[in-house]
Amino acid sequence: PTPAHGTRVVVSPSNVVLGREAVTEVGEYADLYGSKALVIATPQIFDIHGDRVTENLQRKGIKTVTYTDVQPDPTVKNIEDAHRLWDEHDCDVIVTLGGGSSIDTGKAVGVLANNAGSIREFGVDRAGYEGVPNPIPPLIAVNTTAGTGSEATRSIVVTDSETSTKFLIVSKNVVPEVAIEDPVLTVSLPQSHTAFTGIDSLTHAIEAFVSVKSYGVPDDYARAAIRRISTWFPKAWANGDDIEARTEMMIGQLQAGQAFTNSSVALVHGMARPLGAQLHIPHGLANALLLPYVMDFSAMAAPEKYAEIARMFDVADDTDPDRTAAKKASEGVFELCADVNLSSYLDEFGDVPDRESYLEVVPKMAQDAIDSGSPDNNPRKP
Ligand code: NAD
Structure with missing residues (x-):
């Protein structure tokens, strides 16, 4: 139904299973929905944790078919190949193992x-928001990063290799049925990916909070996420075996996902997607490169919100007027990025072309950012 008169629809997965060894419950949940699971993962994550998922499914008598070729930033081909397996094997429940790339696939x-057409046709540029007519089959997302929050969101991000763009699908019909959040699975995340995924979650929380679409419910998720992530992110990064820190980060990234999916992302994400698609920079790193600068650019347009962020990061206090405090908010993020060793130098990472070809690609990246619609949600319009 279309919300009337400014009412809001708050989306959420039906079940969130959180805590140590939550992964052992995957079979019980799958058993509620079907008898043959398509298990979707990246090769790396399947090597590390695949057995834990398939054994727990098989223990409950669930047959499994596996697709383990997901690449980070999944492509149209990944999705079509996995869908072919779904059809050929007549599966009835989807189980993803991994972070945003596996979940989005x-x-x-x-x-x-459950819908006729090619995946491209459901992008917001063609179908608009809520452009997926029929709900997806039951999906159990066993999350392994902290993270995108994709297990709780109505978004899918797909890389179109032909055009070197990432496109978005947004519909409440794609929210997973079950999110399994087992912090033990995130212990194997390399330190660099702990940093990339952690800053992604912080960016979700901050963008949701300052978005022109924000309101009470996502604001509260965002506040909780910013506090939790700013406290626990450096601890989870410094000691990846710290299960308490990993648990808090898992909750923080979930709350950040719930914040942005019920509000929106904004300019950082609009610009980060072309950085990822053109330069193959990990998504979280692209966010880290942009976030403090976009905060500086935007603070003047929503000083109360940015002042609150500055106070949450402890770089301003109640004696600072909002306008002064707001200007300090990015300092907190810069400090956090330094704590987790996220360099702000673009050319240290990724496949950055020489200056001349870089300049050629900048106008396309800027246009792709604008076309994505996310910058429209920014408090200050670029
Ligand atoms: P990812 O899923 O791409 O994983 C990154 C790498 O880390 C992969 O090589 C993966 O195999 C490995 N990995 C993941 N978990 C691991 C673990 N526990 N131990 C060891 N290795 C592990 O990373 P991500 O940041 O979670 O997802 C990024 C993708 O999600 C991007 O495509 C991004 O655009 C998308 N995204 C989607 C949403 C959404 O709401 N749908 C939101 C934000 C980002």
């Missing part, structure tokens, strides 16, 4: 399973 396979 699973959601997109679900879109194709």
Whole structure:
């Protein structure tokens, strides 16, 4: 139904299973929905944790078919290949193992399973928001990063290799049925990816909070996420075996996902997607490069919100007027980025072309950012 008269729809997965060894419950949940699971993962994560998922499924008598070729920033081909397996094997439940790349592949396979058309046709640029007519089949997302929050969101991000762009699908019909949040699975995350994924979650929380679409419910998720992530992120990064820190980060990234999916992302994400698509910079790193600068650019347009962020980061206090405090908010993020060793130098990472070809690609990246619609949600319009 279309919300009337300014009412809001708050989306959420039906079940969130959180805590040590939550992964052992995957079979019990799958058993509620079907008897043959398509398990979707990246090769790396399947090598590390695949057995834990398939054994727990098989223990409950669930047959498994596996697709383990997901690449980070999943492509149209990944989705079509996995969907082919879904059809050929007549599966009835989707289980994803991994971070945003596995989860988004699973959601997109679900879109194709229950809707006619190619995946490109469901992008917001063609179908608009809420452009997926039928809900996806039951999807159980076993999350392994902290993270994108994709296990709780109505978004799918797909890389179109032909055009070197990332496109978005947004519909409440793609929210997973079950999110399994087992912090033990995140212990194997390399330190660099703990940093990339952690800053991604902080960016979600901050962008949701300052978005022109924000309101009470996502604001509260965002506040909780910013506090939790700013406290626990450096601890989880410094000692990846610290299960308490990993648990808090898992909760923080979930709250950040719930914040942005019920509000929106904004300019940072609009610009980060072309950085990822063109320069193959990990998504979280692209966010880290942009976030403090976009905060500086935007603070003047929403001083109360940025002042609150500055106070949460302890770089301003109640004696600072909002306008003064707001200007300090990015300092907190800069400090956090330094704590987790996220360099702000673009050319230290990724496949950055020489200056001349870089300049050639900048106008396309700027246009792609604007076309994504996310910058429209920014408090200050670029
Ligand atoms: P990812 O899923 O791409 O994983 C990154 C790498 O880390 C992969 O090589 C993966 O195999 C490995 N990995 C993941 N978990 C691991 C673990 N526990 N131990 C060891 N290795 C592990 O990373 P991500 O940041 O979670 O997802 C990024 C993708 O999610 C991007 O495509 C981004 O655009 C998308 N995204 C989606 C949403 C959404 O709401 N749908 C939101 C933000 C980002």
